[in-house]
Amino acid sequence: MSVIYLLIPISIVLAIGFFIAFIRAVKSGQYDDDYTPSVRMLFDDELIQSNVKKPKAESQENQ
Amino acid sequence: MDAQKCFHCGLDIVKLERIEFDTKDFCCNGCKTVYEIFSLNDMTCYYDFEKSPGATPLDIKGKYDFLDNESIVSKLLEFQEDATAIVSLNIPHIHCSSCIWILENLQRLQKGINSSQVNFPEKKVRITFNPKIVSLKTIVNLISSIGYEPYISLENYETKKSTIDRSLTYKLGVAFFCFGNIMLLSFPEYFEVSEYWLDHYRGFFRWLIFALSVPSFFYSASGYYVSAYKSIKSGMLNIDIPIALGIVIFFIRSTFDIVMNYGSGFFDSLTGLIFFMLLGKMFQIKTYSFLSFERDFKSYFPIAITKINSNNSEESVPIYDIQKGDRLVIRNQELIPVDGILISEKTEIDYSFVTGEAIPITKKSGDKVFAGGKQMGKIIEMEVLQSVSQSYLTQLWSNAIFQKNVEQHHKTITDKISRYFTPILLLIAFAGFGYWIFIDANIAFNVFTAVLIVACPCALALTAPFTFGNVLRILGKQKFYLKNAIVIEQLAKVDTIVFDKTGTITTNKKSNITYEGKPLSEENCIAIKNVLRASNHPLSRMLYDFLLEANRLNVMDYEEIVGKGIQAKIDGDFIQIGSASFLGKLEENSIQQTAVHIMINEVYLGKYIFNNQYREGLVSLFNNLKANYQIKILSGDNEGERSTLEAMLPKGVELIFNQKPEQKLEFIKKLQEEGKNVMMVGDGLNDAGALAQSNVGVSISENVNVFSPACDAILDASEFEKLGYFLRLSKKSISVIKMSFALSLLYNVVGLSFAITGNLSPIIAAIIMPLSTVTIVSFVTLMSNFYSKKLKFKNF
Numbered sequence: 001m002s003v004i005y006l007l008i009p010i011s012i013v014l015a016i017g018f019f020i021a022f023i024r025a026v027k028s029g030q031y032d033d034d035y036t037p038s039v040r041m042l043f044d045d046e047l048i049q050s051n052v053k054k055p056k057a058e059s060q061e062n063q
Numbered sequence: 064m065d066a067q068k069c070f071h072c073g074l075d076i077v078k079l080e081r082i083e084f085d086t087k088d089f090c091c092n093g094c095k096t097v098y099e100i101f102s103l104n105d106m107t108c109y110y111d112f113e114k115s116p117g118a119t120p121l122d123i124k125g126k127y128d129f130l131d132n133e134s135i136v137s138k139l140l141e142f143q144e145d146a147t148a149i150v151s152l153n154i155p156h157i158h159c160s161s162c163i164w165i166l167e168n169l170q171r172l173q174k175g176i177n178s179s180q181v182n183f184p185e186k187k188v189r190i191t192f193n194p195k196i197v198s199l200k201t202i203v204n205l206i207s208s209i210g211y212e213p214y215i216s217l218e219n220y221e222t223k224k225s226t227i228d229r230s231l232t233y234k235l236g237v238a239f240f241c242f243g244n245i246m247l248l249s250f251p252e253y254f255e256v257s258e259y260w261l262d263h264y265r266g267f268f269r270w271l272i273f274a275l276s277v278p279s280f281f282y283s284a285s286g287y288y289v290s291a292y293k294s295i296k297s298g299m300l301n302i303d304i305p306i307a308l309g310i311v312i313f314f315i316r317s318t319f320d321i322v323m324n325y326g327s328g329f330f331d332s333l334t335g336l337i338f339f340m341l342l343g344k345m346f347q348i349k350t351y352s353f354l355s356f357e358r359d360f361k362s363y364f365p366i367a368i369t370k371i372n373s374n375n376s377e378e379s380v381p382i383y384d385i386q387k388g389d390r391l392v393i394r395n396q397e398l399i400p401v402d403g404i405l406i407s408e409k410t411e412i413d414y415s416f417v418t419g420e421a422i423p424i425t426k427k428s429g430d431k432v433f434a435g436g437k438q439m440g441k442i443i444e445m446e447v448l449q450s451v452s453q454s455y456l457t458q459l460w461s462n463a464i465f466q467k468n469v470e471q472h473h474k475t476i477t478d479k480i481s482r483y484f485t486p487i488l489l490l491i492a493f494a495g496f497g498y499w500i501f502i503d504a505n506i507a508f509n510v511f512t513a514v515l516i517v518a519c520p521c522a523l524a525l526t527a528p529f530t531f532g533n534v535l536r537i538l539g540k541q542k543f544y545l546k547n548a549i550v551i552e553q554l555a556k557v558d559t560i561v562f563d564k565t566g567t568i569t570t571n572k573k574s575n576i577t578y579e580g581k582p583l584s585e586e587n588c589i590a591i592k593n594v595l596r597a598s599n600h601p602l603s604r605m606l607y608d609f610l611l612e613a614n615r616l617n618v619m620d621y622e623e624i625v626g627k628g629i630q631a632k633i634d635g636d637f638i639q640i641g642s643a644s645f646l647g648k649l650e651e652n653s654i655q656q657t658a659v660h661i662m663i664n665e666v667y668l669g670k671y672i673f674n675n676q677y678r679e680g681l682v683s684l685f686n687n688l689k690a691n692y693q694i695k696i697l698s699g700d701n702e703g704e705r706s707t708l709e710a711m712l713p714k715g716v717e718l719i720f721n722q723k724p725e726q727k728l729e730f731i732k733k734l735q736e737e738g739k740n741v742m743m744v745g746d747g748l749n750d751a752g753a754l755a756q757s758n759v760g761v762s763i764s765e766n767v768n769v770f771s772p773a774c775d776a777i778l779d780a781s782e783f784e785k786l787g788y789f790l791r792l793s794k795k796s797i798s799v800i801k802m803s804f805a806l807s808l809l810y811n812v813v814g815l816s817f818a819i820t821g822n823l824s825p826i827i828a829a830i831i832m833p834l835s836t837v838t839i840v841s842f843v844t845l846m847s848n849f850y851s852k853k854l855k856f857k858n859f
Contacts, residue, residue, distance in 0.1 A: 004264060004267075005267065008248075008267075008271065012244065012271070012275075015240065015243075015244055019236070019237075019240045022236050022240075023233065023236065026229055026232050026233060026236065027229075031229065031232055032182075032229075033182045033183065033184060033185070034184075035183045035184050036163060036180075036181055036182055036183040036184070039160045039163050039183065040163060040167065040181075042160070043163075043164050043167070
């Protein structure tokens, strides 16, 4: 049963791994804006579709 | 045709000629142009996400010329290097998913933009671009031309990038990590049976638990130690003292238990407590990041202004560089940043930002013009008398009330209760210790710590954050945005309400117009409407909206005389509309009212009088409030409306007129010195001082995204009549807290009876703690929801 000395630390290490991932996510600002990304992810299809069409990126408004 | 809506912006199409493109109808050429831009760039899916999401682009010619000035641009940029620059622009129009989509695809409209990212809650877009290919001015002009005009004010000029405080998120993460793992590892101990396996590994589990609790104890809970230390130092007993004391005792006793091998300690309850309390804190911090509660004049003022140099060349300069004696050019719709003297012949200035008064004032050459006014006429020149910081309006901010960082100068309800709670708790702990010390010193020590642990005001500390957090959300949904949770308590204490008049109890949007004079024929009305159509003067617009729909006639010889009126010929009739002096009726000027006079073919017919339009529900609101509050009206205007108000409002409402901004502030101060808790409801910058001085400053706003002076709460103007409901709800939320305090005291009695008899085992602690937390949190949430519904039915 002394394998418990190995298993528990492994589980703790695993948990710490997730914890570090969380810290990094906070640090990179993922928790600052919790609304826009949820909308943004719905656009992706649109983007690919129109990129295929190759938009003529010319500036329209030059004053 | 009238029923048709513009494909771009969704407004009714009123113009006679049809504006069409791609078989879609538009209300104006501006909207059509935006659609053209999008369709040329294959970006019409803008219209797929939301129906008619756009805004009509306004004419911005020359408005952003100051962005040619390098030093101004560099102040605005967040980051700047050779080929990369980052700017964050505040765009009030952001309101739907289409907005996000178009603003995140700017790179397809303009070369040189690398990427752009929208922050929807803050209504901001962050654009990364290459300054070598595209200038900031081009970008600003581009997004303005598609209807997303950014809001650039003096505030942007000064504030450096603010760092976001994420420490609470970290603390919460750490607390949850520790709590979760400790709970798992504690499980074997809950079923305390003498088994070989359990006995064998007990030490290992316990020390692991101890190790896991250390970050939670030292890092996550650190805020409570700091706060407790501060409150002891300042001699005030707040709730954080028993919390900090409880946590520390918890930790020491549990460590002691492990070291001496007495038991497993209470680390599970300890970390659970820390986690739930931080969660409560998080719940309470509901921010409306798109609103600013700290606005001063800086967010109203432009960043730069056009100056005329001695050699007659024009130059954009930052407004802080303006000095006395400079000559400035103010264009139509621009804000006057400093006090000065008008050089140009004549203009109209709209002081609605400052006074809330919607009708512009005419100024002649040589007149003094004050900072904060919006120039409504043709382009003017003025000479500067005072620099920005010394101008009449901005001096208000040098008042002491804006200087000190308003510390919490009142005790919160939790603090008040903890003032009794803490001494009683200590008394019980010592009494228990004193009793047991004669029987068994060991038990005495256990009882002493157990009392402090179990009574650790977990439930008490959770009550207020969860109640207020919930009420904050309920109010926010009804467009009453509070700065923070403390404002709810303040609201409940209010006994005197002071209203500003113009813009607060009256609405700027529509005026109540009456006609006085010889009766007008139908043809006359149609003719007047047609003449008004061309004028942009606010009074003309109001009168135009007031008159019935009419056919379009041919208007000849139209002329607008700034500050006087308009004239034109229709079917040979010569129509003049304007001020009394314009029509040569000088004696009329003395009457204190706003009126537009009509003359046709040199025959004076009569005048349209613009009365203040009071907000809907004003009388019933005042009647409701009157029973429980003292109501006063404080106005910067003259006494012209006194009799109307007296007749309309319930008796006992005090009316005070002719108040300058400083006098308003003093008035509030005087009330407070009489021991009143004052709520000030105002709108314009002229109320800013009074709003800051009052216990609760509520700013009424027609459009919550823009323009509201510094305050504690922002109320959407459409919800004005609900003010009484909001006040009642805040009172109820305090009683919810009191009820829940009673409930948590009950828990404490149960817990203490275990503790004082020396029977507090870890398993009992592990049951009582989460149970009390869960019941308290669900109780306050349910009760505050219940009251918000119940009061609403009563009101409507």
